[in-house]
Amino acid sequence: MMMADIMKCSLCKTNPKIYYQRHSGLNFCKECFIKYILKRARKTIGRKNITKDMTIIVGLSGGKDSLVMAHVLKELYKPIPNTRIIGVMVDEGIEGYRKEGITHAIEFCEEYNMEYKIATFKETVGYNLDEIVKIAKEKNVNLNPCTFCGVIRRKILNKVSLNENADYLAIGHNLDDIAQAVMMNYIKGDINKLAILGKDAGSSLFVKRMKPLQDIPEHEVLLFADLIGLNYHKDPCPYSSISYRAEVSDIVENLEKKHPGTSYSIVSGFKKLIEHIPVEKNMSICKYCGEAGSSEICKSCALLENLGIRV
């Protein structure tokens, strides 16, 4: 009786199941689940991109998503000759939060024998995020910390990628992250952001992006991280709770609980929609920093100028 209760893996039919995937109805054992995630990511990246002489910059926060992504990339490119996978940690300067994430990322890179770089807000734009948020508050500029952070972080990651002549910048967004971002821009009615979310800018000024985990739901990324024994940073960013995104994240999470597959349907509908939407390609060089932007002043310089702290 007790033995019969142990469910077997639907794939290998041998090992005990450790995970039941609701939408497919499949049971997975540890080994088959790990293989499945690698296969899923390989499909997302595309066979033609897993080829020799590639340079990939990997944004590493030290959290589960970025470290799982880096692990997956290391595995998938292991048999490929002459591939460079370089981790980049961006230190925004968030007191009591960022240092621990970077520590985890460094430990990961050392364990995986992965080249890495650390870039800071301070050395790039002259101020760290805590200082920028404080100044914005003092000047009564009502902008979410996540907006500053996202704009500057993207600028830094793009800059490092161009400096390294990278083929791709890999970002650890999972399916839930993408569903949230899509919903947020649906609600805001921001179709330019939707277009950028779904497609590359198509300009040599912006390195192409790769999101190996984009088809994998967050809880599967988490399970994978724990199964392979990753030591990742678990704390949430202290600024995240006050973001609009957190509100939308709650909405999507609640819908997903009541109607499993909601994140997937949001993203798959979005992908179909976005095929028809043209990306605005008026890229230019920022007259202040000389880097890529969508108008004559890049978003990062515009935000800092608005605060009177553009260096």
Place this chain on the structure above:
Amino acid sequence: MMMADIMKCSLCKTNPKIYYQRHSGLNFCKECFIKYILKRARKTIGRKNITKDMTIIVGLSGGKDSLVMAHVLKELYKPIPNTRIIGVMVDEGIEGYRKEGITHAIEFCEEYNMEYKIATFKETVGYNLDEIVKIAKEKNVNLNPCTFCGVIRRKILNKVSLNENADYLAIGHNLDDIAQAVMMNYIKGDINKLAILGKDAGSSLFVKRMKPLQDIPEHEVLLFADLIGLNYHKDPCPYSSISYRAEVSDIVENLEKKHPGTSYSIVSGFKKLIEHIPVEKNMSICKYCGEAGSSEICKSCALLENLGIRV
């Protein structure tokens, strides 16, 4: 002191304000608000559509939206020669609910000297909605009553419109209704429904639709109804609370409360998106009922056949 507290209308600067519009910052008196709503609807309908020799079928449930729409159409077409505006009430057969709505609609039509017709589910498809819902339950068919109701109601309204050779079928959806429908299909990832929502089918088998209130938020429709003293049906449909739409409606309502303008941004973003999306134009004649459908069996006949009650 007391006199100074009475705020004046921002438009006529004379009458006391009765409504403050948050997004514009304007105060309206009763007269200016009524004029404003008529102007807004005229803009939505388009000047070129307010012309002589038109036949417009107006779907009337007896609720505030459909009666406000009918009032607005009557007002806008008053100076136009040779226009027919015909009310159509669809009796789905919902015990303890629909009769009262139809009574309000008939009273409206008589007061406004408006031609009207009553069509029933029973005489069109052989069963009323209560019977269909009961049969679905008995046969364990897990389909929302709103799905049956919407599909059959649309079929009936289209049929009546074609019989009357109508130029337009006018539907009383307000801005909030449209925001909800858009969000629901964003979440389901149903881009065909999104395309149909945003555009006419472009086929002579389907009469063109007009939504005069589509740019007016629900609370303004309600205020207008009360200001002009409309006597409308106030009860909610007994089936509405169990619909997926009710869940999405709560989400949009909560967002609107915290972030005024959300419904507007959802719809305006959607309109920009939808310009790029082609409508699938494979219209055909249903092999059972001989009416328009998107495949060889129309949705109405398919639903009824699935229940084994297609007449």
